[in-house]
Amino acid sequence: MMYDLLCIGFGPASLAIAIALVDRSSSAKVSFLERQPRFAWHAGMQLSGAKMQISFLKDLATPRNPKSHFTFMNYLFCKKRLHNFINLDTFTPSRLEYEDYLRWCAGHFEECVAYGQEVVSVEPDGHEDSGHGTADRHDDHELTDSSAKSQVTRFKVISRDIASGDFTTRVARHVVIAVGGRGKIPAELPATHPRVVHSSRYVQHVATALPSQAAAYHVAVVGSGQSAAEIFNDLPTRYPHARVTMVIKGSALRPSDDSPFVNEIFGPECVDGVFAEEGAVRAARIRADRATNYGVVRLALLEHLYEKLYMQRVKSEDPDTWLLRIKTRKRVAKVIERDGKLVLGLQRVREGKEEGDKSGEKGKTRERESRRGGEEQEEEELAVDAVFVATGYEQTAYENLLVNTRALLTAQDRNDGQTTFPVRRDYKIAFDESKVAANAGIWLQGCNEKTHGVSLSIPAPSVSSDLRFPLVPYDYGTVLG
Numbered sequence: 001m002m003y004d005l006l007c008i009g010f011g012p013a014s015l016a017i018a019i020a021l022v023d024r025s026s027s028a029k030v031s032f033l034e035r036q037p038r039f040a041w042h043a044g045m046q047l048s049g050a051k052m053q054i055s056f057l058k059d060l061a062t063p064r065n066p067k068s069h070f071t072f073m074n075y076l077f078c079k080k081r082l083h084n085f086i087n088l089d090t091f092t093p094s095r096l097e098y099e100d101y102l103r104w105c106a107g108h109f110e111e112c113v114a115y116g117q118e119v120v121s122v123e124p125d126g127h128e129d130s131g132h133g134t135a136d137r138h139d140d141h142e143l144t145d146s147s148a149k150s151q152v153t154r155f156k157v158i159s160r161d162i163a164s165g166d167f168t169t170r171v172a173r174h175v176v177i178a179v180g181g182r183g184k185i186p187a188e189l190p191a192t193h194p195r196v197v198h199s200s201r202y203v204q205h206v207a208t209a210l211p212s213q214a215a216a217y218h219v220a221v222v223g224s225g226q227s228a229a230e231i232f233n234d235l236p237t238r239y240p241h242a243r244v245t246m247v248i249k250g251s252a253l254r255p256s257d258d259s260p261f262v263n264e265i266f267g268p269e270c271v272d273g274v275f276a277e278e279g280a281v282r283a284a285r286i287r288a289d290r291a292t293n294y295g296v297v298r299l300a301l302l303e304h305l306y307e308k309l310y311m312q313r314v315k316s317e318d319p320d321t322w323l324l325r326i327k328t329r330k331r332v333a334k335v336i337e338r339d340g341k342l343v344l345g346l347q348r349v350r351e352g353k354e355e356g357d358k359s360g361e362k363g364k365t366r367e368r369e370s371r372r373g374g375e376e377q378e379e380e381e382l383a384v385d386a387v388f389v390a391t392g393y394e395q396t397a398y399e400n401l402l403v404n405t406r407a408l409l410t411a412q413d414r415n416d417g418q419t420t421f422p423v424r425r426d427y428k429i430a431f432d433e434s435k436v437a438a439n440a441g442i443w444l445q446g447c448n449e450k451t452h453g454v455s456l457s458i459p460a461p462s463v464s465s466d467l468r469f470p471l472v473p474y475d476y477g478t479v480l481g
Contacts, residue, residue, distance in 0.1 A: 003029045003172035006157050008119045008401070010034035011041065012102060013178035013445040016060045018109045019070045023061070031170065032109070033117040033159050035179075039106040041099045044200040045227055047234050052098050053226065053256065053298060055091040060105060070108075075101045117159040117168070119179075122442065123404040125156040125171055151437040152408060177401060178445035181393025188332050189222070189389060195342060196335075199227040199390035209386040210239060217242040220344060220382060222332060223390030224248035226256070229297040231388050233305060236323065245382060246326045249349045253305070253326070256296040265289050266455040274453035275425050282451070289454045294392070327382075341383040348379050395447035396420075405442065408435045423448055 007014040010032040021030060061068035068074070072093075076082040085093070093101075106113070127150055157170045183198030185191040195209045210217050219242055221232045228246065235244045264270060274282055312322040319325075333347035399419045406414055406421075408431040413422050421444065422430040429442045 001029065001170070002154070003031055003170060005030045005174045005176065006155075006170055006172035007032045007176045007178060008122070008157065009178040009180060009445075010039065010106070010113050010115075011178060011180055012060065014176065015102065015105055015109075017176065018112070019060050019068065019105060020064065022108070023065050023068050023070075030112055031172075032113045033119055033157065033170075034113060034115050035118045035162065037116050037162075039103050039113075039115075041102050042095065042200075043099075044198075044202045044204055045230065046096055046099060046203055047230055048096075048237075050095040050230055051298070051300075052092045052095055053258075056093050056098070057091065059101070070105050072098075072101055075104050078104075114159075116162045118162055119157060119159045119401060120167075121156075121158045121404060122175055122177070122401050123156045123158070124152040124408060124436075126154045127152060151435060151440075153437045153440050155405075155440070155442065173440045174443070175441075176443045176445060177398045179397045179401075180446060181395045182397055183389075184392050184394045185389050186222070186332060186391055189335055189387065193342070195386040197386065197388050199223070199231060199388060200393070202227075202231055202388060206235075206238065206388075210242075213239055214241065215239065217385040218383065219244050220342075220384040220387045221246045221390065222387060223295075223392075224250055224253055224297075225295045225390060225392070226297050226301070228388075228390035229253065229301050229305060231390060232324070232326075233301065233308075235388075236308075241323075243323050243325070245384070246324075247330050247332060247344070247346065247382075248326065248328055249331050250295070251328050253302055254296050255299045255302055257292045262292050265292065265453070271452050271455055272425070275451055286449065286453055293454050330379075335387075338383070341385065342387055344382040344384065344387070346380050346382055395449070398444055398447055402429075402442070405429075405431075408432060420450075423451055425452075427452070 005017075005028055007017055007030070014032050018030070018032065021028060056072040057063070059070075059072040061070040062072065073082065076085050154171050154173050155175050157172060157175060158167060159170070160167050183200040185196065185198055189196050194205075197205045197209055210219065217239055219235055219239070221228050221235070221244060224246075228248075232244060232246045235242060274285060277285060309322075309324055309326070312324060316322070327346065329349045330346045331349050332344050334345040336343050336345075396419070399421075402421060409421070410430075410432045413430070423444055424430050427443045427445060427448060429444060431441070
């Protein structure tokens with residue numbers, strides 16, 4: 001079957017596309033391919049008491065169409081909890097409830113989602129031959145230029161059924177890649193060790209890494225952002241006798257800034273501004289904006305953690321009895337295994353090289369100097385039973401999927417030494433226009449921070465009129481195009 005649109009991944013971004021198509025009564029032939037066996041959202045961090053960091057009004061539909069069936073408010077109404085939620089007097093629901101909202105939305109699209117499908121490649125397929133009058137057309141798009149004879153008009157999406165191993169090829173004129181990020185573990189840590197666990201897999205693997213709830217484990221949490229703080233807060237509830245040490249590069253845990261003026265950077269106008277900037281200016285602007293959303297913690301959780309640490313001091317003046325500690329200005333320089341323990345070699349982070357500080361060549365020089373000292377820089381060892389790593393995500397999974405499309409880029413983009421793909425403001429890959437038809441294309445979602453800014457990580461959909469049927473780049477609730 002020829003699809004109008006194939007979406008790779010069925011997380012919030014693709015779900016927003018599905019909703020927008022329904023809201024516009026689109027007749028487009030659409031399918032979604034998802035690796036997981038069922039819909040799930042941040043399953044590894046569904047912790048008791050964890051709350052959303054954004055307003056429920058930034059849901060999958062409200063900024064675009066407040067009358068949509070798929071708003072969070074209508075979800076509450078359908079679940080008969082609207083009045084109860086109003087009584088909570090909050091704009092930030094629990095993460096557990098928000099995942100249930102997303103699952104409720106996803107449940108409307110079971111017939112067009114193929115779960116358990118791992119996409120392995122996206123390839124060009126089919127060329128426009130204007131000389132025979134058989135050109136593929138889609139609504140108002142029509143190729144009349146003689147150069148269209150060699151233009152790609154559709155793409156093959158090849159996937160593997162995870163259960164059976166069978167491969168399937170689907171064909172579409174338009175492809176959206178929204179595969180999410182892969183957990184990033186620093187090179188100094190053994191990424192494949194069963195007791196080194198990224199935060200994205202915390203809930204599923206914590207009991208395997210630490211099987212006895214009564215044991216007096218010593219556990220390390222590496223990272224200084226929201227996920228790290230939530231794990232640091234959660235571990236004592238699972239293991240009341242465990243010592244938990246948080247290792248951060250900065251001098252202190254820092255609060256996220258969600259004040260009204262700062263929140264303006266997540267608006268569509270800001271995305272326009274970021275995209276329009278020249279490379280160096282844009283990079284500096286994004287670095288400054290990252291401080292609002294990376295390596296920071298919600299103030300309420302910060303205060304809760306500080307109170308926990310303070311009460312340890314009230315109960316005992318002896319630091320050796322404290323179960324919770326935060327080691328500041330430390331980085332993991334190496335890890336060895338000794339007597340069944342993971343021994344972390346902690347190195348002091350020099351002044352000015354806090355986590356997230358990568359401002360220019362001076363910062364890079366400091367980092368090189370810090371690492372050059374080797375053993376001389378190492379201050380202490382920390383022997384632990386497990387390490388939970390909350391150091392962010394890599395948004396590069398799409399690159400391997402698109403290897404066979406690089407030939408469609410312009411000669412300049414093909415030879416720039418980069419593995420990334422250039423994108424337009426509407427998130428469409430900027431292929432050579434002489435090689436790809438106007439009524440075909442590939443869009444990237446969730447991996448364009450370097451060009452579009454930090455708002456990409458904030459869930460709020462928008463509708464693009466770039467295509468003649470509605471397509472939804474995952475932006476901030478505004479109509480593009």
